[in-house]
Amino acid sequence: MPEVDLLLEAARPLPEPRQITPGLTTGDRVFRFLAAAAAAGVLVILGLVALFLVLEAQPALKVAGFKFFTTFEWNPDGTPAHFGIAALIYGTAMIAVIALVVALPIAIGSALFVNEYAPARLGRPLVALLDLLAAVPSLIYGMWGLYYLQPHLQGTSRWLTDHVGFIPFFHTSRPVFGSSMFIAGIVVGLMVLPIVASVTREVLSQAPRGVCEAALALGSSRWGMIRSVILPFGRSGIVGAAMLGLGRALGETIAIALILAFNFKITTQILAPGGGSVAGLIANNFGEAGDAQRHALVAAGLALFVITLIVNTLARIIVNRTSKGKMED
Amino acid sequence: MAATLPAAALPQPRKLRRSFREAVERPLLTATAVGVAMALIFAVTPLSGLPGWALCTYVGFVVADAFDCYRTDGPVVAKDRIATILVSTAGVCTVVPLILIVAYVVSKGLHGVTKAFFTETLEKVGPNDPATVGGGKHAIIGTIEQVGLAALLATPLGLMTAVHLTQSRGRLAQVTRVLVDAMSGIPSIVAGLFIYTMWVVRFHEGFSGLAAAMALSVLMLPTVARTAEEVIKLVPNGLRESSLALGAPEWKTTLRIILPAARSGLVTATVLGVSRIAGETAPLLMTAFGSDSVNTNPWHGAQSALPLFAFQRVRNAIPSQIARGWAGALVLIMLVLALFTLARAVAARGRKGP
Numbered sequence: 001m002p003e004v005d006l007l008l009e010a011a012r013p014l015p016e017p018r019q020i021t022p023g024l025t026t027g028d029r030v031f032r033f034l035a036a037a038a039a040a041g042v043l044v045i046l047g048l049v050a051l052f053l054v055l056e057a058q059p060a061l062k063v064a065g066f067k068f069f070t071t072f073e074w075n076p077d078g079t080p081a082h083f084g085i086a087a088l089i090y091g092t093a094m095i096a097v098i099a100l101v102v103a104l105p106i107a108i109g110s111a112l113f114v115n116e117y118a119p120a121r122l123g124r125p126l127v128a129l130l131d132l133l134a135a136v137p138s139l140i141y142g143m144w145g146l147y148y149l150q151p152h153l154q155g156t157s158r159w160l161t162d163h164v165g166f167i168p169f170f171h172t173s174r175p176v177f178g179s180s181m182f183i184a185g186i187v188v189g190l191m192v193l194p195i196v197a198s199v200t201r202e203v204l205s206q207a208p209r210g211v212c213e214a215a216l217a218l219g220s221s222r223w224g225m226i227r228s229v230i231l232p233f234g235r236s237g238i239v240g241a242a243m244l245g246l247g248r249a250l251g252e253t254i255a256i257a258l259i260l261a262f263n264f265k266i267t268t269q270i271l272a273p274g275g276g277s278v279a280g281l282i283a284n285n286f287g288e289a290g291d292a293q294r295h296a297l298v299a300a301g302l303a304l305f306v307i308t309l310i311v312n313t314l315a316r317i318i319v320n321r322t323s324k325g326k327m328e329d
Numbered sequence: 330m331a332a333t334l335p336a337a338a339l340p341q342p343r344k345l346r347r348s349f350r351e352a353v354e355r356p357l358l359t360a361t362a363v364g365v366a367m368a369l370i371f372a373v374t375p376l377s378g379l380p381g382w383a384l385c386t387y388v389g390f391v392v393a394d395a396f397d398c399y400r401t402d403g404p405v406v407a408k409d410r411i412a413t414i415l416v417s418t419a420g421v422c423t424v425v426p427l428i429l430i431v432a433y434v435v436s437k438g439l440h441g442v443t444k445a446f447f448t449e450t451l452e453k454v455g456p457n458d459p460a461t462v463g464g465g466k467h468a469i470i471g472t473i474e475q476v477g478l479a480a481l482l483a484t485p486l487g488l489m490t491a492v493h494l495t496q497s498r499g500r501l502a503q504v505t506r507v508l509v510d511a512m513s514g515i516p517s518i519v520a521g522l523f524i525y526t527m528w529v530v531r532f533h534e535g536f537s538g539l540a541a542a543m544a545l546s547v548l549m550l551p552t553v554a555r556t557a558e559e560v561i562k563l564v565p566n567g568l569r570e571s572s573l574a575l576g577a578p579e580w581k582t583t584l585r586i587i588l589p590a591a592r593s594g595l596v597t598a599t600v601l602g603v604s605r606i607a608g609e610t611a612p613l614l615m616t617a618f619g620s621d622s623v624n625t626n627p628w629h630g631a632q633s634a635l636p637l638f639a640f641q642r643v644r645n646a647i648p649s650q651i652a653r654g655w656a657g658a659l660v661l662i663m664l665v666l667a668l669f670t671l672a673r674a675v676a677a678r679g680r681k682g683p
């Protein structure tokens with residue numbers, strides 16, 4: 001009889017419940033600690049970078065004092081030593097700006113092309129090629145810029161001086177072109193193009209699709225939709241992408257060291273040989289440097305580290321803020 | 330109540346589908362006309378040069394085509410047309426440099442890449458020897474050792490960082506995420522200076538392959554950590570929850586379930602990181618320093634590496650040395666492209682699933 005069975009079942013004492021210890025096992029604690037230690041390792045490494053650069057730069061900074069930021073000369077081995085990064089910072093910034101002028105329009109254009117115009121069949125290989133462009137070593141860009149681009153840009157440089165030389169930047173006092181900030185800037189522009197393009201693409205692809213389609217449904221052309229929906233949505237993201245590119249351009253080393261003829265003047269003549277770059281100078285002078293020079297170069301590196309850190313962090317904050325999305329469907 | 334409007338009052342609907350003739354033939358005709366016109370202008374006026382002609386034709390074509398559209402379809406379509414052409418041009422522009430660079434490096438370096446390049450060093454090479462004498466064996470050995478060591482240093486650290494970033498919501502994870510981004514922006518030369526000031530100067534260890542590997546791992550770490558984080562995030566949460574529900578402890582779940590599920594992505598992260606650092610030159614200047622002979626011991630003594638080899642050769646004024654530099658550059662770019670393709674292939678296979 002089923003009722004009796006059920007009663008018997010109910011009367012039987014329950015088995016002891018299994019002991020469950022809530023929370024983490026010892027293995028978990030060890031594992032979590034290791035993972036946290038690795039994450040903290042990143043913090044430690046960044047701290048060590050700052051610490052050791054400061055330690056090693058100190059002798060040079062003591063000699064130069066505040067003049068380190070205002071001197072237009074680089075002669076740390078002289079007596080008295082006279083050196084500062086003012087001209088170098090100017091050159092670095094100038095090259096980075098030229099690079100952005102080259103890279104930004106192409107990057108925005110290619111991001112729009114991949115997102116809005118190209119069919120997936122064409123867009124995906126294009127993205128892969130852009131990533132590949134990012135993987136090409138800086139040295140190769142430099143060698144290509146020096147041996148291929150420089151001779152090919154002679155004519156362009158001359159034409160710019162002859163015809164639009166009234167704009168101060170394109171004026172040159174002597175008709176000598178090459179090893180200039182213009183060429184270095186174009187090469188660096190090509191180098192930062194992939195990162196600017198990929199961040200821009202990422203940001204623009206987050207534009208709310210519903211609003212885009214609404215614009216199209218209301219009769220807007222594709223360009224009208226881009227101008228009224230996508231670009232306003234992505235404006236700050238594009239600014240962030242540009243700053244990220246700026247950070248990369250500021251730290252670019254080998255290509256500039258190969259191309260540029262260093263001098264320590266501040267000039268607006270970007271087509272003429274000459275210019276400066278913090279990273280390029282370090283790479284150029286390090287091999288044959290004596291003690292005083294090395295300390296000075298490390299000090300310059302420290303300045304570069306601080307500047308790029310600030311630019312990059314600001315850029316990331318801006319990009320992340322856009323990608324959280326404030327425009328809702 | 331529906332009032333019937335007279336048919337004539339309605340505007341003609343805009344034609345949406347253009348015929349082949351209108352989409353291809355008309356712009357092609359415009360382009361040809363502008364090209365010929367520009368050629369004539371160039372023949373008569375002092376303007377000259379093929380690049381100048383191409384540029385003028387391009388600008389002329391954009392204007393003429395827009396005008397053509399304006400005539401038949403109005404300003405909105407004309408503007409759209411200009412935008413389409415410019416945006417497509419930008420898309421094409423991103424591909425051109427890559428082709429130019431690879432083609433140029435191949436053309437300059439190809440005759441330098443002989444058997445000797447892989448079997449000889451620069452030890453006994455004099456300034457008058459032709460470029461076919463001597464090679465970059467020492468540099469290849471150096472690159473393999475340095476990049477391998479760097480990967481050994483950076484990969485475990487990067488993976489564990491990624492695990493922490495995905496599994497912890499604590500303050501450390503937030504700070505670390507920001508710092509990893511900051512780290513990915515460190516100029517490569519600063520990474521070199523860091524190891525130089527710490528390892529070479531303060532610890533008196535001197536130049537070595539290990540120092541180079543440490544500098545490279547600083548550059549590789551953020552790439553690995555960020556890519557690995559993205560990949561681990563893609564592992565379905567159900568897998569993790571099932572494992573935990575079956576009573577597996579958290580560490581076993583991570584090591585046996587989550588990481589194997591993301592395996593191909595993690596391989597991609599590592600290979601991508603390696604392809605980024607394999608071509609770095611600047612940090613090696615102050616860590617590996619460079620040498621002309623084989624040094625198989627990465628722990629002590631200056632070492633060469635492919636990028637360093639190429640850089641130092643090209644710096645030379647002697648043509649045969651520059652030719653060797655191009656050969657080194659060609660081997661380097663092929664190595665990087667191969668690594669990159671490998672990373673892509675692994676990632677693609679992972680996406681398809683087993």
